[in-house]
Amino acid sequence: MRPFFLLIQSSFKFQKKQLPVIGTRLVLLLILICIFNQFWQIVKDGNSATAQINPVDFIWYLMIGALLQYSRPEGLHYQIEQEIKTGNIAYKMLRPISVISIYFFSGLGSFLFRLPLLFIVSALFLLVLKGGELPQTFDAVPVIFLLLLLSGIFISLCTVFIGLSTLWLQDSLPLFWILQKAEYILGGLFFPITLYPQWLQEIALATPFGWIGYGVSRLIYDYTPQAAFETGIHILFWIIILLIFNHISYTFLRKRIAINGG
């Protein structure tokens, strides 16, 4: 396990150089919060469905959901794509640790660095914006963090999978777009999926995105231990599925490169 901790550690160090990138993301996150804050104030009146969720709960919900998107490292899928396209991956396979885990763990490292940072800044921003008012079940933050970590692992695995898809698709970008949009819509990043029509709610919760998005973020205003447990189990299930997928892809990659003779 030690090499992996070292990887996470070195990607932590790398993050210091990445501060301008993180800064830009933070600014975008705050702008987004402002836009949605304004949006919710416009739509909340005169609609029975939206009346169930008060503005403070809503904006915190949105922030938690967006955290996952904004803390993860960019371009992981693209780096893997380039490794496969240039064939460099064949040389890296000679090393004792699999290339894919290197990418996965360094991605996870930068996620671990960014998540608390972005959370603290945007939480302070929300406190100022909403006059110090907290969402209903703010105590659930530690549990939410734990679940966000699980979601981070899931998303990193997902990006690795997309990177590996280059093998079949020549290109990793198309699947990445789908991932992004699925996170937005199925994850309920516009507003909680309880406001969706029934059929769309069912679709969302049948995919991992409903759980890593809505499943985690709604705990900020509607926390019950059962709900948290249910979300955790679902995310774990999808992590296992993706581990299997990635394993298959990687084995395929090894074989294919062996056939091409490197």
Place this chain on the structure above:
Amino acid sequence: MADNQIKFFLELIRMNMKHSYALKTAFWLRVLFMLISNGIMLVGWGVMFHQFQSINGWTFSDFMFMTGLNITAFSIWSLFFRGTGIYMAHLIENGGLDHFLLTPKNILFHISCSASNPAGWGDFITGFCLILASNLFCFSNVFLVLIFLICSVLCFLTIGFFFSALNFWLTGFSDLSERLFYIFFNLSGYPGSIYSDWAKILLLTVFPIGFISILPVEILKTFSLPSFLYLITGISFLFIGSILFFYNGLKRYKSGNQVNTRGYQ
């Protein structure tokens, strides 16, 4: 001379199309997946408007027009002017402009037209259908819509030129300049009606996405000549400003020695 410039740029765009079609599977996958991804996004907004009926006076049809304009303009950018943004930024940062400086044609547009993303076709189809489907569009205002489209493309180019040219001054900025461009693109996708007056002033001056997401729909809903003139003069002003900004930076250009070939998707 002028017609020679045009002939050259048409040829350049033809080359670009050919280059992006060289990898056929990747080409078609990008087009297809872009359509799917736009579809998912529209379902989301559809659900939202279904829930709220109108957002501060904007109906789903208004929103469809705005998104259509936005996506079509963006698709024209990614099909024909994909060279602005990260490609140009990397060229400037790595000192790769030499070849462009040595060709007797306009350098800024030569770089801009030197890359193309086939996914743009997916966007183009989506955007075009959305404009046609919107109630705001009718055959009497085709001309107006065309002007809006040109202005929106110019708006994206302005932002692209500006963030790319910043690399003449700032080192190690190239990845950020692409990201900042996308921030502007993403923000231009929210309905213009949700902004407060202060935000609107900002979006119609220094962060010019209001020229895409606010003014066109408002003008189509109730025509006002001052707004229309402001749209045209404002965009021209910003566009010319960004070109001057680029040429000013070009004097600071440092040539480098990287090995590279042309073509970028």
Place this chain on the structure above:
Amino acid sequence: MEKYAVITKNLSKSFYRKEHGFFRPATETKAVQDLSLTIRSGECVAFIGPNGAGKSTTVKMLTSILYPTGGSALVAGINPWENRSALCHQIGVIFGQRSQLWYHLPVRDSLHLLAVAYNLSEAEEKKRLQELSESLQVTELLDRPVRDLSLGQRMRCEIIASLLHSPQILFLDEPTIGLDVEAKLLLRSFLKQESEAKGITILLTSHDTGDIEKICHRVLLINHGSLILDTTMNRLKTQFMSEKYIRITHKDGSYQRFHFDPRTEDITHFLKSSTFNQVSDLTIENPPLEEIIRKLYQKEVS
């Protein structure tokens, strides 16, 4: 045609770099200082000098890529920074490590784009392309995508790309870098023949003395951004190293080599004093160019 291909007067270029903190003044590096030179049309000139001497910077200023910080220049009678587009029609540039070809497309397509860029008519394009591709032996490569070409093949196509518009002045920056012996020879003899047949001016920077020796008549040594030496290739060979290499082959097949300086030693004395028996052959050679340049650089450093 202009009488002078290149005239520069006090041409200078400095780079500024911030190294410590935002508010400290930037450190200035003078890449080129007060460079004044004239090159007549039709001359073949080599720029030599150690790494970082300012050769590439000079070439890049003369080709309008870099703006100078001081001084003036005329290239083919044109001010490079004021009339870039007109200059482009007069000059051709080959940077060994740069590509102007499109990766996934056949070479022919890239060349056609350049023909359009230089306003060549279809007939001109066809004639020139045929002429160049025959003498560089690439006719059968033109329809292959660039990604399938070897480095040497690609380099030859790059040269076609740079010469398609029949430039009057040719700037070559390390044109043979990374090429094999065969490709180097082909390229050198092609350039030589082009310059002799069409009166093209050539400015070459290279670390390969073979390139310099085969192509150029005149040598400019640049170091620390200034012109140190301006001389002809013949004089460089005779004047700057008086040492001779003597090789004596004996009848039994064995041979001996001597270094010998005619300025300090008397050659008859040298030959008499040596104990040779049964000499079958004797050659007296100038030292190789490589050796001369190495000596020049060493003198520069000390």
